[in-house]
Amino acid sequence: MSLINHIPALQVLIPFFSALFCALTFHKFTSWLIATIAIMANLIIAFYGGWSLENAQPYYFGNWQAPIGIEYRLDYLNQPIIVYINGVMLFFLLFGKELINKTITKYIDDKKHHMFYSLLLFAHTGYLGVLSTNDLFNFYVFIEISSLATYVLISKGKNPKALIGAFDYLMLGTIGATLILISIGFFFAITGSLNITDISNILQVNYGTNVAGTPKLHLLIIAIVFFLTGAILKMAFFPLHFWMMRAYSATAPFVLTYIAAISSLLGIYMIMRFLYFTVEVNLVYIPFSLLLRGMAIITLILCSYLAWKSKNIKKIIIYSTALQIGYAFLLLSIWPAKALLFQLLIIDSINKIGLFTLLAHIENKTNNLDIYLIKQIKDSPWFKILAAFIILYSASLPLTSMFIIKIKIFELLIRQNLLIEFIIVIIASVFGILYHLKLAKAIFFAKEENGVIQIETNLLGLFAIVTLHIFTLLYMHEIVEMIGYHTSLSIG
Amino acid sequence: MSSPAPLNFLIISTMLLGMINLVAPFFTKEDSKIRSFFLLSISIFFLFNVIIIDDLFINGTVIKFTLLDIGKYSIAFSIEPLGLIFLTMLAVLWVPALLYTIKFLTFNHITNSSKYLFFVNCCILLGCLIALSANLITMFIVYELLTLCTIPLIVHHFDKRTLAGLNKYIKILLLSSITLFLPAVIVVYSKIGTGTFVSGGFIKHYFSDSAAIFLLLSFIFGISKAALYPLHGWLPAAMVASYPVSALLHAVVVVKTGLFCIYKVLFYVFGLEYLQYLFGGYNWLVILPSITILYSSLQALKYNEIKMILAYSTINQLSIALISAFLFTPKGLAAAVIHMVSHSFSKICLFYSAGNFYSLDRTYYLTDLTGINKNMPKTSAIFLVSTLSLIGIPPFAGFISKFYVMVAAANQQNLLVMLVIAISSLFSAFYMLKILGFIYEPVKTKNVNNKEKKLPLFMFISLVLCIISVTCFFFIQQTINIFLNFM
Numbered sequence: 001m002s003l004i005n006h007i008p009a010l011q012v013l014i015p016f017f018s019a020l021f022c023a024l025t026f027h028k029f030t031s032w033l034i035a036t037i038a039i040m041a042n043l044i045i046a047f048y049g050g051w052s053l054e055n056a057q058p059y060y061f062g063n064w065q066a067p068i069g070i071e072y073r074l075d076y077l078n079q080p081i082i083v084y085i086n087g088v089m090l091f092f093l094l095f096g097k098e099l100i101n102k103t104i105t106k107y108i109d110d111k112k113h114h115m116f117y118s119l120l121l122f123a124h125t126g127y128l129g130v131l132s133t134n135d136l137f138n139f140y141v142f143i144e145i146s147s148l149a150t151y152v153l154i155s156k157g158k159n160p161k162a163l164i165g166a167f168d169y170l171m172l173g174t175i176g177a178t179l180i181l182i183s184i185g186f187f188f189a190i191t192g193s194l195n196i197t198d199i200s201n202i203l204q205v206n207y208g209t210n211v212a213g214t215p216k217l218h219l220l221i222i223a224i225v226f227f228l229t230g231a232i233l234k235m236a237f238f239p240l241h242f243w244m245m246r247a248y249s250a251t252a253p254f255v256l257t258y259i260a261a262i263s264s265l266l267g268i269y270m271i272m273r274f275l276y277f278t279v280e281v282n283l284v285y286i287p288f289s290l291l292l293r294g295m296a297i298i299t300l301i302l303c304s305y306l307a308w309k310s311k312n313i314k315k316i317i318i319y320s321t322a323l324q325i326g327y328a329f330l331l332l333s334i335w336p337a338k339a340l341l342f343q344l345l346i347i348d349s350i351n352k353i354g355l356f357t358l359l360a361h362i363e364n365k366t367n368n369l370d371i372y373l374i375k376q377i378k379d380s381p382w383f384k385i386l387a388a389f390i391i392l393y394s395a396s397l398p399l400t401s402m403f404i405i406k407i408k409i410f411e412l413l414i415r416q417n418l419l420i421e422f423i424i425v426i427i428a429s430v431f432g433i434l435y436h437l438k439l440a441k442a443i444f445f446a447k448e449e450n451g452v453i454q455i456e457t458n459l460l461g462l463f464a465i466v467t468l469h470i471f472t473l474l475y476m477h478e479i480v481e482m483i484g485y486h487t488s489l490s491i492g
Numbered sequence: 493m494s495s496p497a498p499l500n501f502l503i504i505s506t507m508l509l510g511m512i513n514l515v516a517p518f519f520t521k522e523d524s525k526i527r528s529f530f531l532l533s534i535s536i537f538f539l540f541n542v543i544i545i546d547d548l549f550i551n552g553t554v555i556k557f558t559l560l561d562i563g564k565y566s567i568a569f570s571i572e573p574l575g576l577i578f579l580t581m582l583a584v585l586w587v588p589a590l591l592y593t594i595k596f597l598t599f600n601h602i603t604n605s606s607k608y609l610f611f612v613n614c615c616i617l618l619g620c621l622i623a624l625s626a627n628l629i630t631m632f633i634v635y636e637l638l639t640l641c642t643i644p645l646i647v648h649h650f651d652k653r654t655l656a657g658l659n660k661y662i663k664i665l666l667l668s669s670i671t672l673f674l675p676a677v678i679v680v681y682s683k684i685g686t687g688t689f690v691s692g693g694f695i696k697h698y699f700s701d702s703a704a705i706f707l708l709l710s711f712i713f714g715i716s717k718a719a720l721y722p723l724h725g726w727l728p729a730a731m732v733a734s735y736p737v738s739a740l741l742h743a744v745v746v747v748k749t750g751l752f753c754i755y756k757v758l759f760y761v762f763g764l765e766y767l768q769y770l771f772g773g774y775n776w777l778v779i780l781p782s783i784t785i786l787y788s789s790l791q792a793l794k795y796n797e798i799k800m801i802l803a804y805s806t807i808n809q810l811s812i813a814l815i816s817a818f819l820f821t822p823k824g825l826a827a828a829v830i831h832m833v834s835h836s837f838s839k840i841c842l843f844y845s846a847g848n849f850y851s852l853d854r855t856y857y858l859t860d861l862t863g864i865n866k867n868m869p870k871t872s873a874i875f876l877v878s879t880l881s882l883i884g885i886p887p888f889a890g891f892i893s894k895f896y897v898m899v900a901a902a903n904q905q906n907l908l909v910m911l912v913i914a915i916s917s918l919f920s921a922f923y924m925l926k927i928l929g930f931i932y933e934p935v936k937t938k939n940v941n942n943k944e945k946k947l948p949l950f951m952f953i954s955l956v957l958c959i960i961s962v963t964c965f966f967f968i969q970q971t972i973n974i975f976l977n978f979m
Contacts, residue, residue: 430667
């Protein structure tokens with residue numbers, strides 16, 4: 001058995017062990033180097049894994065077969081995301097080295113810089129594990145690994161309030177994880193198995209044909225509700241979004257390029273994996289999709305309104321992060337929208353990376369991010385041009401990938417005869433334009449009386465994002481075709 | 493329907509040729525002869541190319557090609573009579589616009605002129621792309637890009653006032669297109685599956701009558717560049733920009749793009765026959781521009797800022813074009829097209845001569861103009877002629893186009909339209925003569941120094957070119973009619 005067959009395990013274990021190595025180096029640059037090399041290797045492996053992927057590919061740890069042992073399973077749903085988040089991490093490490101030094105590690109004790117990279121890799125391991133595993137308990141373990149690392153990552157930054165925000169996140173994240181754990185317990189009680197495929201089969205046999213009158217259905221619904229509540233709490237979806245506001249608005253924006261970009265993607269993945277693979281969808285689809293849709297509508301209106309109303313550019317961007325989860329949930333509640341959903345999530349995550357990087361560049365120079373008091377940015381023509389592009393892309397104006405996705409969303413809603421949602425999405429886009437306008441005003445047309453700053457940090461990261469945007473615009477269709485979401489998700 | 497490759501190549505090469513003008517400012521020195529020569533010669537070549545395209549079209553060539561295909565939404569271009577009229581108009585006006593703008597920039601010491609010229613050229617090229625667009629989504633995308641490209645021009649010299657103006661400008665234009673125009677486009681695409689313009693319309697059997705009217709209204713208000721009443725506010729707000737930009741926004745590209753898009757939607761999406769059927773009972777749609785006309789006339793009387801008067805007069809004239817198009821007859825549409833062109837020439841003359849006044853005397857308000865004809869007799873004369881044309885005095889451009897509109901309305905026996913146009917002429921006579929009154933007010937100042945000589949020759953040539961078009965509009969109108977016969 002050659003090493004290639006172990007790709008599913010390798011792509012989780014490489015960051016894990018390099019995290020341990022990082023912790024042992026006690027040296028800033030070495031740990032950065034280890035992290036970068038590990039992620040680069042991981043990206044190549046993930047690419048290779050995705051390329052050689054044939055349908056769903058199970059991997060058994062220690063060759064212990066499914067219901068007993070831990071199983072990893074790579075398919076067209078998770079392998080592309082694994083490639084993507086490795087790419088994000090690589091971007092973060094390569095292009096963000098200067099910003100990491102200036103905005104994050106500057107506020108950490110000199111002797112503990114290496115721990116930052118170590119924690120980053122632990123969080124990454126957690127995310128990759130959540131994506132790869134096909135075992136519910138393992139799933140929970142990885143959620144905890146990533147969360148624990150993230151709590152610490154978020155607590156660092158210029159603003160001392162970051163610690164309080166991280167504490168909030170810690171409390172609610174733990175509660176969320178507990179709810180998920182309870183739900184997993186219920187599933188174990190109902191089916192006697194922890195393997196997702198296995199559970200799905202058992203549920204189908206027991207509940208597949210006659211839904212009404214099965215005594216355990218109540219238990220099942222309770223389990224689902226627990227899971228959804230936990231997941232929604234963890235991903236800060238609308239009614240439970242308040243921790244995110246507090247945690248994100250005080251932390252260093254650059255670390256959010258990694259965390260914010262990935263966590264919403266991952267949250268949606270968790271719910272999808274759960275709803276469509278664990279539970280037989282038809283059983284619970286209609287009531288839950290109605291619930292999700294209602295919540296999505298409220299999120300769309302409320303978050304876009306709040307984003308427009310907020311007076312701090314960081315808050316605007318964070319609300320816009322929350323807003324996109326609303327779009328994602330709206331699509332999640334519509335059955336034939338799965339390919340579109342992932343396009344939306346990926347493009348939006350790229351947008352958020354761009355916005356948070358932009359913010360990191362600015363926050364490096366000034367403390368005050370209030371839109372009326374922000375300092376004027378002067379003599380940085382390249383920064384301004386790149387910023388203009390990034391805001392345009394995020395505002396989903398024509399000739400951007402987001403615009404194409406918006407059009408597809410509109411069209412989907414019309415085809416499904418969802419008129420209320422159609423109008424709501426229009427209103428949300430109006431607010432979207434308005435808050436982007438506010439953002440643009442703060443960045444380009446700040447008053448000179450507030451003082452003047454100059455952006456001197458290197459702009460390669462922003463440049464990379466803009467290039468990536470143009471690339472996705474031109475080849476999005478081909479990429480989606482190539483990944484094969486269309487075929488796999490219609491089955492899944 | 494595919495045409496041989498060389499002809500597609502002609503359009504692409506024409507656009508590429510125009511694009512040279514985008515980069516040219518960055519490689520040449522400010523106010524150098526090379527820059528002027530370069531920019532102008534390219535715009536003249538561009539004009540020649542456009543004339544060749546016109547000629548090919550008249551001889552029956554069909555050009556149609558797709559640039560980018562995203563499912564059923566494709567970015568495609570084609571040539572058709574309406575578009576060619578618009579394209580030719582832009583190409584013709586590009587030459588005087590460049591002549592004027594280059595010199596205006598140096599004369600008024602406006603810094604960063606490369607950027608300025610880049611965006612001016614960009615706007616005109618985007619206007620050309622709209623003229624060539626073959627389907628709704630292409631039109632929408634370019635329309636939005638045009639909005640974005642005008643932003644740097646408006647805030648080129650930015651202070652608090654510009655910022656407030658810009659804010660209003662962006663909000664009205666972007667929001668109306670996102671809330672009304674885009675949904676309308678998507679509804680058409682998702683119901684019918686295509687948005688390619690077809691002569692005579694293509695949506696006839698897909699919507700119920702009321703839904704079709706609703707769709708039409710969302711197009712008309714969504715395309716807010718045409719400045720219909722509740723959504724007209726961006727136009728006066730954009731007046732904070734400098735004169736060449738105002739001319740560009742209000743006379744050449746932006747407002748005319750709005751009009752042109754509406755014509756295209758009326759003619760190629762709905763089709764005049766279907767519209768006549770929809771508004772068979774009583775054509776209440778003409779009330780919308782009528783309200784705009786009355787409102788803007790009253791507003792124009794109120795102001796004593798030169799630019800504001802010109803802005804409201806633009807709104808007024810745009811609505812005259814719209815009212816004629818809303819008659820839904822071929823004659824009405826033809827009159828609307830002719831009015832669009834005639835107004836372009838008259839307005840650009842007015843703006844450029846006002847720009848001349850401003851360059852020498854920093855005139856903002858009417859009172860600043862008092863007796864200016866002593867110092868600048870030629871510019872004042874040009875201002876006089878274009879004012880007469882705007883009011884509709886024969887034999888100038890405005891008269892010819894208003895005549896057509898009147899004839900179209902009379903054919904329909906639509907008294908309301910005739911009345912409204914008469915009233916609008918009366919009002920425009922009032923407020924335009926007010927300006928003339930100040931210009932020609934006799935003053936006894938001893939220091940009559942002919943300052944006009946200081947003005948660069950180019951600015952003057954540009955004005956003369958425009959005023960010749962205004963006076964000889966009869967011939968231009970005949971050329972337009974050749975194209976209109978193809979519709």
